[in-house]
Each structure stands twice: as structure tokens, then as C-alpha cells.
Amino acid sequence: MKKICVVGLGYIGLPTAAVFAKAGYEIVGVDVSEKVVNSLNNGEIHIEEVGLPEMVKQVVQTGNLRASLTPEEADVFLIAVPTPIHDDYSADVNYVISATKSIVPYLKKGNIVIVESTIPPRTMDDIVAPIIQEAGFDTQNEIYLAHCPERVLPGRILIELIENTRIVGGTTPIAARKAADVYRSVVKSEVIETEAVTAEMSKLMENTFRDVNIALANELAKISQKLGVNAHRVIELANKHPRVNIHQPGPGVGGHCLAVDPYFIIEKAQDESPLIQEARRINNSMPDFVVENVEKLTMQLANPKIAVFGLTYKGNIDDVRESPALEIYEKLASNPRFEVVAYDPHVRDDQVSFKLASFKEATADAHVAVILADHNEFKQLTVEDFAKMRTKVVLDTKNCTTLTGDDIKVYKIGDLSTITPIHESNE
Ligand SMILES: NC(=O)c1ccc[n+]([C@@H]2O[C@H](COP(=O)([O-])OP(=O)(O)OC[C@H]3O[C@@H](n4cnc5c(N)ncnc54)[C@H](O)[C@@H]3O)[C@@H](O)[C@H]2O)c1
Structure with missing residues (x-):
């Protein structure tokens, strides 16, 4: 043995x-x-x-x-x-x-x-x-x-x-x-x-390929907001082409691999890697893009309560390393106008520097629920789960929910051109 x-x-x-x-x-x-x-x-x-x-x-x-x-x-x-x-x-x-x-x-x-x-x-x-x-x-x-x-x-x-x-x-x-x-x-x-060097580069290029392609999808989400297009539908249709596979937009790229590995190449070949560098910049800009849209939604409200759903860098895991969701939470929480609470069924209190809320505490009297991780628990949410919100508005940055109804307004990351500020009269 x-x-x-x-x-x-x-x-x-x-x-x-x-x-x-x-x-x-x-x-x-x-x-x-x-x-x-x-x-x-x-x-x-x-x-x-x-x-x-x-x-x-x-x-x-x-x-x-x-x-x-x-x-x-x-x-x-x-x-x-x-x-x-x-x-x-x-x-x-x-x-x-x-x-x-x-x-x-x-x-x-x-x-x-x-x-x-x-x-x-x-x-x-x-x-x-x-x-x-x-x-x-x-x-x-x-x-x-x-x-x-x-x-x-x-x-x-x-x-x-x-x-x-x-x-x-x-x-x-x-x-x-x-x-x-x-x-x-x-x-x-x-x-x-x-x-050895080929193995090292092959690993780095696998993750760089994914990072660059996610950046393309994220850029499409921003373009779509400007042009009044639904990026999710655009991706679905473009991917009917047998050799096209546009990735999905989201709140940013996190984790210890995709958000890190491209820098290992950039460091060794600075002048030769402009595309990889730009992809990193685009993906790093997504937390601000999400925060700006939360600000747009809540600009008419004096002290909105924001419920953040999900802190991990991807769904169904407990890993918060390099998580854009955590960055979004921190950016929102640093705005004195906002009351921000976070709920994540996969994350323990000792993994973060603030107190996590229960689902009930997070939704109670909240104005906006911002979904940042595609945990299975969130995919299964129904309109009734949001009954205790003050205004039932959801910003789904992972395009993972299937909530519908006159009683709730759901904005998806690739379809933000119709974002309308929540009014006091909604309360
Ligand atoms: N987690 C993934 O999904 C994943 C996927 C592909 C590649 N990787 C790579 O694998 C490597 C490890 O990642 P991970 O996610 O397992 O990290 P991790 O942080 O989960 O675990 C690393 C462990 O190493 C221990 N450690 C640190 N220095 C040590 C030392 N000198 N001697 C003994 N133990 C030591 C730490 O205490 C920790 O328990 C990284 O290079 C990462 O990029 C990770």
C-alpha cells in the first residue's frame, strides 16, 4: 500500500x-x-x-x-x-x-x-x-x-x-x-x-476562458439596459446557433479561481494580455452595476430596507472567498441611507463580519430583495414568501427565480431597462 x-x-x-x-x-x-x-x-x-x-x-x-x-x-x-x-x-x-x-x-x-x-x-x-x-x-x-x-x-x-x-x-x-x-x-x-508549464497554463486558460466569456455576457447585460433589450432572451436565441455559447450575466465573478487565476497570466505577460485584463475590469465592475441599480430603485425612499439574498460567490456552496455578493453587501451597507440585512442558508455567522438574518427577519418590511446567489432555496421561492415585504420588489442578479404575479415586481440582471423607482405611495 x-x-x-x-x-x-x-x-x-x-x-x-x-x-x-x-x-x-x-x-x-x-x-x-x-x-x-x-x-x-x-x-x-x-x-x-x-x-x-x-x-x-x-x-x-x-x-x-x-x-x-x-x-x-x-x-x-x-x-x-x-x-x-x-x-x-x-x-x-x-x-x-x-x-x-x-x-x-x-x-x-x-x-x-x-x-x-x-x-x-x-x-x-x-x-x-x-x-x-x-x-x-x-x-x-x-x-x-x-x-x-x-x-x-x-x-x-x-x-x-x-x-x-x-x-x-x-x-x-x-x-x-x-x-x-x-x-x-x-x-x-x-x-x-x-x-509542467503546459499544465500550469492549461489550468489558467480554462478559468480565463470562462472569465472572459462571463465578461462578454456582463457587457451584454449593460448594453441591454441601455438599449431596452432583454439580454436573457438574446442569449437564449443566439445560443440556438450550433457553435455559439454565450455565458450568463451576473453580479460579478468570485471565488478563488476565476477571479484570481487570470491575474497569474497578466502578471507574467502584461503587454500581451489586454483582453484578459479588460475582462477582469468588466467583471470587477459588476458589483457597482448592481449597487447603482439598487440606488435607482430606491431613490425616492428615505430609508429603504434592502434584503440581500445570498453571499457566496455561486449557488449551493458555503464559500464566500472573493465573493462579489459580499462586496455588494458591504457597498450597500456603507450607505447610511440604507438598512441592509443579509440572509444566506449556506453561510455561518463566523464566516462574515456582521450578523446574518433569518429569512423572516430579512423580508420583514423590506423594500427590495436583491438575489445574489442561485441557491436552490431561492429558485423555489414563491410570491407568498415575500408577503411580509413593505414593497414587493425583487432584483434577481442570477436570473434564477420564477416569481410571477401582479403583486410582485421582479427585475432580472439582463433586463433592467424598465427599472422604475419605488414610490412612497407603493408603501
Ligand atoms: N476550491 C476549489 O474549488 C479549487 C478548484 C481548483 C483549484 N483550486 C486551487 O487549489 C488550491 C487549494 O485551494 P483550496 O480551495 O483547497 O484552499 P483552502 O483555503 O480551502 O485550503 C487550503 C488549506 O491549506 C492549509 N495550509 C496553508 N498553508 C499550509 C502549509 N504550509 N502547510 C499545510 N497546510 C497549509 C490551510 O490551513 C487550509 O486548510 C488553490 O491553489 C486553489 O486555487 C481550488
């Missing part, structure tokens, strides 16, 4: 550790957070992911998975630590550097070191390999280095870890093959071997 040391037990590392443990590997999961290590050793988890609590409980009970604050000797080291951006949008690879340094004392010849964290191009060759070399190892023949980026969808991580095609980029061809073989033992789909 092979032993894998998984460094970083977050949204990626923990499910990966559990999947390898379930496949029969001996896994030691390492994290710098005592809370994470202690909860895992009790068979509990600190993140929300479908099927993960049950799987973790099982593999902790069988002894295949245990957690530790320090790495141990193993056959394979798999690094899944954060790679955020600094305030100036440059990549912060310090977690990858410290995780790599932390495993160095436990390395022996023949080990495979895989970085799953999303990293800027050339990080494996220019940052990770030199750390291992400085420790006295030959990264051609003694330690095998590879980057295997993650492309899982939160909410479907356990399925996609097994079913998605994996790209494994080695700093040498033999490293690519050895690392790919590790994945072949659990992944049902294709595992493709390539060079």
Missing part, C-alpha cells in the same frame, strides 16, 4: 485525501490549522461538500486517513495549499513555498511531489524545483516533480475527482509518468501527461 502525504486540507486537499484513502492508500493529511487537524481526527470536517462528511468518517474509522500538524515520510507528497493574490493582484505563492519547504526534511530518493494548487506559469521549474535542489536532491532522477491542476466543481467534487480528465505536467517526462500513474489508480477518465 502506498503512502501519500497531502499538505493542505481545504476544499481540494481534504476531498483528494479522502478519495485516495477510500481507494486503499495510507493517507496522512497535514494542515497548519489545529482546528482542521483535530476535527479531521475526530472524523469530522470543517467545509461543506456533498458526500464528504460520510466519506471522511468512513476512512478515518478504517485508519486510512489521519491528520497531523507536521508532514511525515511518504511515497508521494501532494500539495494543495492556497494561492491567493496580493492587493496589487500579483500572485502570492508563499503558501506553496512554505509547504514545499515543510516536506523537504521528509523527502527520500524516489519520492513524487505533486503540486495541485493553481500556480503561475513556470512555478514548478523556477520555484518548486530549486527548493528541492537546494536540499541536495537531483530533480531529474531522484525526486519526481509534477503539477496536476484541479478542475473540480464545488458541490460535485467527489464525483469530478474521479471522472474528470486530469492533466499532469512533469518537470521531466518520467516525473509526468510517475505522477500520472498515481492518479490512474483512482481516476476513471483520461490522465494526460505533459510538461
